[in-house]
Amino acid sequence: MTAKKKEVTLQVSVINQEQWEEVLATKGLTVVDVYQHWCGPCRAVLSLLRKIKNELGDDLLHFATAEADSIDALEKYRGKCEPTFLFYGGGELVAVLRGANAPLLQRMIVEELSKEKLVLEEGGERKVVVDNGLMDEEKISQEDVTHLHSEDGENIIVPASKSYTVAIIKPDAVAHGKASEIIMKIQDAGFEILAQDEWTLTEVQAREFYQHKDTEACFEDLVQFMSSGPSHILVLSQLEDSANVVQAWLDFIGPTNTDEAKREKPASLRAQYGTQTLFNALHGSEDSDRASRELAFFFPNFSTPSGTEQDVEEEHAERTLALIRPDVARENREEILAQINKSGFQVCLQRETVLTEEQVRHFYLHHVDEDHFPALLQSMTRGPLLALVLTREHAVQHWKDMLGPADVRRAKEENPECLRAQFAVGDHPVNQLHGSESTMEASREISFFFPVQQTLAAIKPDATQEHKEMILEEIRDRRFSIRRLEEKLLSRETVEAFYKKHTDRPFFNQLVEFMCSGPCLMMVLEKENAIEEWRAMMGPTDPDQAKIASPNSLRARLASDILHNSVHGSSSQHHSEEEIKLIFGDPSEHTEADSSDENTTEGPKDASSDNHQQHLEGKHHQEEVD
Ligand code: IDP
Ligand code: MG
Numbered sequence: 001m002t003a004k005k006k007e008v009t010l011q012v013s014v015i016n017q018e019q020w021e022e023v024l025a026t027k028g029l030t031v032v033d034v035y036q037h038w039c040g041p042c043r044a045v046l047s048l049l050r051k052i053k054n055e056l057g058d059d060l061l062h063f064a065t066a067e068a069d070s071i072d073a074l075e076k077y078r079g080k081c082e083p084t085f086l087f088y089g090g091g092e093l094v095a096v097l098r099g100a101n102a103p104l105l106q107r108m109i110v111e112e113l114s115k116e117k118l119v120l121e122e123g124g125e126r127k128v129v130v131d132n133g134l135m136d137e138e139k140i141s142q143e144d145v146t147h148l149h150s151e152d153g154e155n156i157i158v159p160a161s162k163s164y165t166v167a168i169i170k171p172d173a174v175a176h177g178k179a180s181e182i183i184m185k186i187q188d189a190g191f192e193i194l195a196q197d198e199w200t201l202t203e204v205q206a207r208e209f210y211q212h213k214d215t216e217a218c219f220e221d222l223v224q225f226m227s228s229g230p231s232h233i234l235v236l237s238q239l240e241d242s243a244n245v246v247q248a249w250l251d252f253i254g255p256t257n258t259d260e261a262k263r264e265k266p267a268s269l270r271a272q273y274g275t276q277t278l279f280n281a282l283h284g285s286e287d288s289d290r291a292s293r294e295l296a297f298f299f300p301n302f303s304t305p306s307g308t309e310q311d312v313e314e315e316h317a318e319r320t321l322a323l324i325r326p327d328v329a330r331e332n333r334e335e336i337l338a339q340i341n342k343s344g345f346q347v348c349l350q351r352e353t354v355l356t357e358e359q360v361r362h363f364y365l366h367h368v369d370e371d372h373f374p375a376l377l378q379s380m381t382r383g384p385l386l387a388l389v390l391t392r393e394h395a396v397q398h399w400k401d402m403l404g405p406a407d408v409r410r411a412k413e414e415n416p417e418c419l420r421a422q423f424a425v426g427d428h429p430v431n432q433l434h435g436s437e438s439t440m441e442a443s444r445e446i447s448f449f450f451p452v453q454q455t456l457a458a459i460k461p462d463a464t465q466e467h468k469e470m471i472l473e474e475i476r477d478r479r480f481s482i483r484r485l486e487e488k489l490l491s492r493e494t495v496e497a498f499y500k501k502h503t504d505r506p507f508f509n510q511l512v513e514f515m516c517s518g519p520c521l522m523m524v525l526e527k528e529n530a531i532e533e534w535r536a537m538m539g540p541t542d543p544d545q546a547k548i549a550s551p552n553s554l555r556a557r558l559a560s561d562i563l564h565n566s567v568h569g570s571s572s573q574h575h576s577e578e579e580i581k582l583i584f585g586d587p588s589e590h591t592e593a594d595s596s597d598e599n600t601t602e603g604p605k606d607a608s609s610d611n612h613q614q615h616l617e618g619k620h621h622q623e624e625v626d
Contacts, residue, residue, distance in 0.1 A: 028060030168283035323434035326383035461518035
């Protein structure tokens with residue numbers, strides 16, 4: 001294994017004990033694909049590994065392939081037909097992944113590499129694992145199985161908006177070495193693998209799993225078959241429109257009867273991999289109720305947030321748009337917000353903005369011809385107005401009731417308690433507060449002020465190692481969708497382009513050095529009003545200022561100085577587009593293997609919100625093109 005060879009080969013090929021020991025002695029993280037002589041290394045992940053290697057360009061990351069049969073240390077991996085990836089750091093096993101799950105593999109490589117670096121650089125303790133998932137299956141007691149599952153760690157949470165189903169690649173397909181091929185096809189078809197495990201069912205478990213079929217003639221055969229060897233258990237959702245993944249998966253696998261499948265749906269998985277109705281290669285939950293039972297059966301750690309109090313609340317919650325016009329936004333904002341909170345509303349989005357005349361016309365499309373429009377226009381453009389999205393049960397009607405009659409004079413006479421009466425400005429005929437007329441109008445108005453946006457967010461090198469988990473958690477708590485997520489060591493070139501508008505600033509060189517000094521976690525976040533929201537979460541550029549102006553912001557809490565300020569966020573729609581393109585390339589060029597996180601999807605972009613956004617930011621937009 002010469003240095004030269006290492007440069008040109010993506011994976012070092014290990015075929016004897018001596019070479020194996022050499023690999024174990026290599027400094028850094030080595031990811032070993034353990035394969036069987038008769039099926040060869042896993043080709044499905046090659047392009048992914050190449051991509052990771054190119055992107056991270058890290059001297060401490062190594063890949064190898066090892067033949068289980070010729071290396072004594074790998075004895076217990078002999079005879080397994082599914083891909084197994086062993087992660088070694090400092091000669092010790094630090095993680096194991098079974099199955100060619102590309103997104104998971106990518107995530108584990110990035111994570112394990114950064115852990116190993118921490119060990120090497122800061123003398124941290126290396127967390128070694130013992131792979132006992134490969135004991136003779138019969139010897140594994142029920143307890144061990146559960147233990148293995150909980151050791152796999154995380155409680156995986158399915159977003160409330162997603163439906164899921166349980167899929168099984170049955171022992172026949174696994175024994176024929178088809179598991180990774182099927183998994184690739186599953187991913188290509190747009191299913192997202194939320195969890196995956198290899199599991200040999202015991203007879204008792206097979207009986208329990210199929211107990212609803214125990215009166216059927218095939219029951220005993222089915223139990224024998226299902227407990228005859230390892231299966232792959234997958235929890236699936238769909239990347240796009242996850243409305244009914246249960247049915248989509250059933251359609252994808254095809255009819256139970258393999259003859260029928262071959263005849264009627266030759267492209268289905270059962271037509272391709274099944275040999276007869278008993279050995280039909282795949283399983284899918286029958287309906288969402290079964291899916292949830294099967295999920296609990298295989299993944300007791302797996303939690304779905306449905307049923308929590310918050311969700312029940314959110315399910316019934318409605319949204320409405322409230323506007324507080326400039327005159328009272330200046331004078332009475334706190335008082336009004338207090339009344340809003342007291343009435344059981346949550347303010348879920350908020351922004352202060354100065355509207356142009358054109359924007360007001362666009363917003364009040366149906367009022368432009370009315371007599372009072374000129375006065376309305378004037379009062380709307382006099383200064384910054386406050387736009388709020390309010391949620392609670394029956395929000396639209398409730399907010400209208402709180403506002404009172406549109407006519408200020410009538411409001412004062414009929415309902416002096418209402419907000420429009422309380423916050424009338426002198427004799428001014430125009431009321432000072434707005435609310436959506438209906439739920440339809442609410443959604444149009446909300447997307448006018450809070451269009452769905454993407455922003456490029458980065459965790460800078462000073463915070464990536466230590467704080468990324470905490471920051472990611474806060475991002476998820478704020479309900480951003482993480483569309484892309486990759487830990488990257490940025491090149492000088494990239495950073496220079498990224499910060500090109502600062503080229504002439506005195507701190508530019510320092511900034512470039514800093515941004516290249518370690519991996520950054522680069523993300524695309526999506527949400528209504530994402531650009532402003534993420535910048536608000538970050539806080540002002542200078543942490544000293546942040547501590548005063550926004551003490552809860554990330555920079556106030558994490559940053560050490562104005563240069564080492566922990567996080568980045570795009571500053572406008574224009575910059576966001578430019579930065580996302582620079583870091584992640586053109587969306588049309590993305591491939592399946594590019595996605596690295598369970599939340600990472602390329603959602604359909606709402607064209608209309610782009611228009612609103614441009615409309616709303618028209619002026620900024622021009623100014624900021626640099
Ligand atoms: P932003 O990150 O809040 O958008 P920008 O003004 O765009 O702030 O500056 C980009 C980055 O350059 C900052 O996040 C910070 O790391 C660095 N920077 C900005 N101003 C200074 C300075 O005065 N001294 C040193 N570094 C600075
Ligand atoms: Mg900036």
